[in-house]
Amino acid sequence: MALVGVDSLTDLDADDVVVAAVEAVGAKPDGGVIPHVSVVLPCYNEEAHVLLEIQRICAALDATEYPYEVLAIDDASTDGTLEVLRKAEIDFPSVKVVAFHRNGGAGTVRRIGSGMARGDIVVWTDADMSYPNERIPELVEMLDFDAGIDQVVGARKAEMGSHRLLRIPAKWVIRKIAEKLTNQKIPDLNSGLRAMRREVALPYLRLLPPGFSCVTTITLAFMSNQKTVVYVPIDYAKRAGKSKFKFVKDAYRYILQVLRMVMYFNPLKVLMPPALWLVGIGAVKAIFDLVVHPFRFAQNTALLLLSGLIIASMALLADLIVRSRPE
Incomplete structure (x- = not known):
């Protein structure tokens, strides 16, 4: 499969980037099968384990009848992640690789990846082995079974990230603020594993910030517009590799994004x-x-x-x- 290169990540030219990338991906012959599921996989310095994650995702979806694609997006990694993805693209027919030449952040990856996706259902997850990606088909089935559900989110049973003593109370406070402002129960405000209907998500992609708070944004965008968000409990493992989460900076961004999103809609x-x-x-x-x-x-x-x-x-x-x- 051809490797797609994306050079510009600013909000001003993101739409042009998406159009060019979609055309490049769509030009690759895939047997005429239009995917039903598109998995957007941000990859940044995940050389040691990204192949295992791709294998796990593909194995889970191969066991179903869903036609699918995995958009593995390298966010200008400084290690050998891109080389691993190139090899995986050859070995796994459903994998398409997109390479950014400048680091844009998880939110930029998910925004552009979701815009490129051809499936009716878009799945967001991480490449750090922390989420149970073998359960992706379960999330997709819930959307297929009930047309009234717009997004299914994996609610983590425990916090296994870095800075746990600080993150747990901070996330609780931020979640309570979000619940108060949206008048809805939110078991997990910033889970990275979720499946959503692409046509419902598209109008809100432009609101996604570059960083980790993109998952908070898409949750609040759906809830603020009376879209149905359903939570399912999932296990959460300690991530492989080094965490990119910066407690003070990212916690501040989470709070700011919650207020910004509620301000935007209500x-x-x-x-x-x-x-x-x-x-x-x-x-x-x-x-x-x-x-x-x-x-x-x-x-x-x-x-x-x-x-x-x-x-x-x-x-x-x-x-x-x-x-x-x-x-």
């Missing part, structure tokens, strides 16, 4: 509560000030009231923009 959820609190506190303080000092209106009281009113106005304006935005 700004009243984020802005109106603090606005009402400020107005309420300001009103109580104003009454107190007028009782204690009948002819004096404190500056901080005015500041509280004005701040609340300004934020409330911003919330209403943002909501108007969201409601007038074409789907």
Whole structure:
């Protein structure tokens, strides 16, 4: 199979990259079989185990009747990952390799890979041996069996990543914030194993950030638009190789992305509560000030009231923009 090279990863030219890459992949003869399942596999410095992961994915899907493709995307690895993928592309007919010339991050890989996918169902997973990819057919079957389900996510039973003492409470807090803002139960906000309907996911791909918070983004995008997301419990193993997760930077990005996504679809959820609190506190303080000092209106009281009113106005304006935005 021909190797596809992608050189530019910026948001401005990503659509052109996708079009060119799709044309290149589609030009390779594949017997005329259109895949039903497309597995998007980000690969960055996974030389030691990426072949085992590809073998596991292909073995699981070969045992089914689903026509499939595995889009193995090398994100400008600095080790021998690309060479391993080239060999795997020869040995596994369903594997297609895409090579980035500059590192774009897991979100960029998944965004471009999902845009390239030809299957009705797109599967996201990792190449680090941490997720039970042998269960991919199970996720696909759930989507095929129930047309009302739009996304199936593997909810991890335990946290096996690095910085566990910090990650577990941090993820719990972020998840609770997301649940509060979406009014939905979220067993696992940032699981990397999920299957979704491509036609449902396509409008939200442009919202994906470059980094790890892309999985959080796609979850919140579906939930905020009344799409059905179902969770199934999965085991989670300690990853092979070195973790790319940076606790402080990535935790900050997760929180920021949760707020950004809810703001994008439902700004009243984020802005109106603090606005009402400020107005309420300001009103109580104003009454107190007028009782204690009948002819004096404190500056901080005015500041509280004005701040609340300004934020409330911003919330209403943002909501108007969201409601007038074409789907």
